Amino acid sequence: MISTYLAYLFSGLAVLFAISTILQRNPVYSAASLIGVMVMLACNYVLLNAEFIAAIQIIVYVGAIMVLFVFVIMLLNLERAKREKLLISRRAVGVLLGLALSLKLAMVGYASKILIESGRLKIPEGMGSTQVIGKYLFSNYLLPFEVASLVLLVGLIGAVVLGKREAS
Amino acid sequence: MDLGMLVFIVIKILVVFGLVMLTVAYLTLLERKVLAHMQVRVGPMFAGPHGILQPIADGIKLFFKEDIVTKQADKVFYFLAPALSIIPVLMIFAVIPFGDKTTLFGLLKEPVELRITGLRIDILYVFAMSGLATYGVVFGGWSQNNKYALIGGIREAAQLISYEVAFTLSIFGVVMVAGTLQLDKIVEAQRNVWFIVYQPVGFLIFLTASVAELKRTPFDLPEAESELVAGFHADYSSMKFAMFFMAEYASIVVCSCLGTLLFLGGWLGPSILPPFVWYLIKVFVLIFVIIWLRATYPRLRYDQLMKFGWKFLIPVSFLNIFVTAIVILLVR
Numbered sequence: 001m002i003s004t005y006l007a008y009l010f011s012g013l014a015v016l017f018a019i020s021t022i023l024q025r026n027p028v029y030s031a032a033s034l035i036g037v038m039v040m041l042a043c044n045y046v047l048l049n050a051e052f053i054a055a056i057q058i059i060v061y062v063g064a065i066m067v068l069f070v071f072v073i074m075l076l077n078l079e080r081a082k083r084e085k086l087l088i089s090r091r092a093v094g095v096l097l098g099l100a101l102s103l104k105l106a107m108v109g110y111a112s113k114i115l116i117e118s119g120r121l122k123i124p125e126g127m128g129s130t131q132v133i134g135k136y137l138f139s140n141y142l143l144p145f146e147v148a149s150l151v152l153l154v155g156l157i158g159a160v161v162l163g164k165r166e167a168s
Numbered sequence: 169m170d171l172g173m174l175v176f177i178v179i180k181i182l183v184v185f186g187l188v189m190l191t192v193a194y195l196t197l198l199e200r201k202v203l204a205h206m207q208v209r210v211g212p213m214f215a216g217p218h219g220i221l222q223p224i225a226d227g228i229k230l231f232f233k234e235d236i237v238t239k240q241a242d243k244v245f246y247f248l249a250p251a252l253s254i255i256p257v258l259m260i261f262a263v264i265p266f267g268d269k270t271t272l273f274g275l276l277k278e279p280v281e282l283r284i285t286g287l288r289i290d291i292l293y294v295f296a297m298s299g300l301a302t303y304g305v306v307f308g309g310w311s312q313n314n315k316y317a318l319i320g321g322i323r324e325a326a327q328l329i330s331y332e333v334a335f336t337l338s339i340f341g342v343v344m345v346a347g348t349l350q351l352d353k354i355v356e357a358q359r360n361v362w363f364i365v366y367q368p369v370g371f372l373i374f375l376t377a378s379v380a381e382l383k384r385t386p387f388d389l390p391e392a393e394s395e396l397v398a399g400f401h402a403d404y405s406s407m408k409f410a411m412f413f414m415a416e417y418a419s420i421v422v423c424s425c426l427g428t429l430l431f432l433g434g435w436l437g438p439s440i441l442p443p444f445v446w447y448l449i450k451v452f453v454l455i456f457v458i459i460w461l462r463a464t465y466p467r468l469r470y471d472q473l474m475k476f477g478w479k480f481l482i483p484v485s486f487l488n489i490f491v492t493a494i495v496i497l498l499v500r
Binding site: 029032035039042051052054055056058059062063064067068070071074075105129130 | 242244245287288289292293295296298299300302303306307309310318320322325326328329332349
C-alpha cells in the first residue's frame, strides 16, 4: 500500500527533475536535475524488487556518466547558456522524436503486460537477483549483450580517433 | 511491521550513528597524535590529559564560529554540498556488519545481527553510495565561484572517475572467490583462510585505490594545501567546513571496515577475544596504516596520478580478475 504512494512520489519527482533539466539555464543545475532523475528512477527500481538494476543505475549513470558530464561542464566553465531561438523545423523534429519515443515505450509496456497476462512471456524465478540476471545475460541474451559491448567499443575508438585528430 | 520492530530499528540506527560519530571525532585526535609522534612532536596536549578532550574543544569551536557565505557563491549548491558529501557516507553504514549474530550476553531471546540491515547486493550498494559521495566535493568546489576551489572540484571529479574503476575491480576478486555480494556471507566464507591470502594483489589495489578515493596523501590533489589553499573547501567555514571533514573521516572508517570485512576475515579470530573486539582491532590497524601512509609519502604530481591510475592500477586489477577466474575454473 505504502509502496504505491512511494512509487507515485518518486515518479512525480522524476518528472519534475526531468522538466527542470531542460528548463534550467545554468548547465550545472541541469546536470544536477538529471542526477535527480536517475536517483528517482533507481528508487522506483527498488520498489519493484530489482535492487540489482537500481544499484547498477546509480553506479553507472550517477557515479560515472554524470560525474563526467559535470566534470566537462566545470572544465569548460560554461556560463549561463543564452536561450537561443530554435528554428521551427528543429523544434518540429524534436517534438516528433519525443512523441515517437513515448509511443514506443507505451507500446513495449502494453505489449509485455498482455504477454505476461496471457502467460506467453514467463518471468523467470527470482528475476532481479544478480545470479539470474547474470545467467540470462550469458546464455539466452548473449548476442544482444555482446553487440551492446561492441557498440560501446566502437564509441570508445571513435572518441580516441576524434581526440587524436584535434591534437595533431 | 509492529511498533516493537520499528523502535528496535531506530535504536540500531541511533547506536550505529553515535558510534560512527564518536569514532570520527576521535580519529581527528588519533591522526594528529600519530602524525605528531612520527614527526617527533607531541601533538595536542592542553585540552585534558594528553589532549584527550581536544575533539570536543574543536567541535565547540567550529560550532560557534561565524558561518561565512561569500558574495559570489552559488547559494543553493553552497548549502547543499556539505550535506551531499556526508549523507552518502553515513548511508553506507546501513549495510556494514559489526560482528557475528549475538544475543548481547543472553540479554535477548533470539540472536540479532550487529548491523542495521542486510541487502542481497550489499557490495553494489556500497559502490552506489560511494559514487554519490563524489558530488559533495564536486558541487562544493564549483559553488564557491573561486578558481582554487573550482580546480579542486575538477581534480576530485577526474581522480574519482579514475580510481573508482580500480577500487571496484579490486573487490570483484573477493566477490568471485566468495561467490556472493552479501558482506556477512563473505566474512563466513573466510572461516578457514582470510581472503588476503587468496587476493594479495587485490588487497594492495584496494588499499591504494581507497587512499585515492579518500583524497589523502599521496593522492590529496583536490585539497593540496600548498598550491590550492585547501582546494574544494577553501571558502567554507564553521560547521559546513566541519561536515566536509566529518565526511572524510567517516569515509576512512568505511574503507577500513570494508577492508576488514573483505580481506581480513571480519570478526573472525581465535575465541580468546569476542568477535566484536577482533573486528575493532582489525579496523584500527587499517586506520593506522592509512594515517601512517600520510606521514610517509609526499604528494604525487597530477600527471603521475593519472598515469598511475590508468596505466598501472587498472590493468593490474583486470589481470588480477583474469587470473582469479582461471584459478577458480581450474580448482572447481
